[in-house]
Amino acid sequence: MPRYEYRCRSCGDTFELSRPMSQSAAPAACPAGHEDTVKLLSTVAVGGTAGTSAPAPRAAGGGCCGGGCCG
Template sequence: MPRYEFRCRTCDDTFEVSRPMAESSAPADCPAGHADTVKLLSAVAVGGTSSAPAPAM
């Protein structure tokens, strides 16, 4: 299940919430109970290897 990062505007805490992609834009209360939160943009980490040579510069 994907994890989404939120920041509380009241206490400035950053926290993560696991939820289905269909609920990705739903609001989330911070762990301290504040409702004024904003969803943060997160970078996608992609790992792996490739057997193809790197492009020449």
């Protein structure tokens, strides 16, 4: 189940809720009971391993079918 992050405009607290995607836009009360909250945009970090190399170059000729049919 996705987790959504919210911020309370009344007290400034941020909090997370797990809820179905179908309820992602539904209002959420802060843990202190305030109703004036806003859903925050989440960021996704994608990491890789250090030292990964680029893919090997393709064979000479390129183009469709190895370059033989693009005359």
